[in-house]
Amino acid sequence: MNIAVLSGKGGTGKTTVSTNLALALKANYIDCDVEEPNGFLFLNPKVNKTEKIMVEYPVIDDNKCTTCGACVNVCEFNALAKVKDDIILFQKLCHGCGTCQIACKYGAITYEKREIGRMERGEGREINCSRGILNISEPMAVPVIRELLKNLPEGINLIDCPPGTSCNVVNALKYADGAILVTEPSEFGFHDLKLAVELVKMYNIPFGIVINKDDGKENIIKKYCKEEKIRLIGVIPYGRETAVLYSKGKILYDYVHYKIVFDKLSKGAREVLLWN
Known part of the structure; x- marks a missing residue:
């Protein structure tokens, strides 16, 4: 099962969801945001294989x-x-x-x-981790993404997509059996979420939405999900502590109250994306 985690815009918490959900699901983590692959900063795997692209x-x-x-x-x-x-x-x-x-x-x-970049593979926190790194000044990320997603391992693969809805995202989404769209309850987040929804619908794959920075109230994203009959996988509560931990490169899943949040998200993902 290949699950793409994407967002219509940067800064919504896509990598936060990807890294922590990979631990909750015990999934292989694959960082396709090759222009800024920061998932390894949190998972900190031991790299045992490097390949030139x-x-x-x-x-x-x-x-x-x-x-x-x-x-x-x-x-x-x-x-x-x-x-x-x-x-x-x-x-x-x-x-x-x-x-x-x-x-x-x-x-x-x-x-x-x-050479335009490299691919790194390793292990950390009992899961397999991979990432692509595009060389500075190189304009085309797609060849790195394609190489990274060749011959994906068995089991659950969590694909941390690039932000936005560009051709970089499209090439990552081609390998997905399901998608998780991460957004925030703001006008900018809502605008770009709709673009991501249209992109995922083109591939006719099951998808659901995760709301980051949720204050527990009714908002434009929840209203949109109800109107469009889009499944809401779950929410991540808004809080200063989340930002502080993130800024220090900490994994939220290590903290009990966040572990409960991401375990609930993993259960919601299984239900929404319909895999055995």
Whole structure:
């Protein structure tokens, strides 16, 4: 069972829910927020395996290239440009699709590989943990996310998705059997939650909502769930102590009253996402 934990916006508590729920469910934790993978700061696993993430890019042989511009014309990502008598490559725009190599009639284009990030795997607090790390200045996170989600282990996999609803989230959601949407009872949280709901509905997978920073009163998120008949998995109470513990890198599940909260959330997730 692969469960994606996502949010329409950053700062709603997605990683807080992911890390603590992974402990409650005894699930494998997979941090796909590769631009800012901070789940390991809380779970603190011992990393025992590191792999480089490589992508392909075209190399142009100047001795064979006639600067005809055929490669430039077929590139959908504007990674190639013809400037006077030269073909220029914007390496970080290249998606490695191979179209330019096919279009070149003179065999002037070959492909090489370069590193854009790495993948780390380890164990901590009796669960398996994995994360992807995108190198600084690299613009495309999708290749790292794809490598990270290949050959997922058996059992429950909790996928900590990137924030928002971009293509990074879409590529993580492709592997999910169910989804947990984390939000907060604010206008910004409500606006972006609706975007996340529409995204999850596209994949026709079961999903439910967790409200973070809940004050126990009726709010716009609870009203929305009732109107749209969306299952509410549970809530995390609003409190200063939560923020203090989070700022110190503490796991909430270690504290009795929070353990009760996340055990209840894990039970709610099983009921809403309907898995055996």
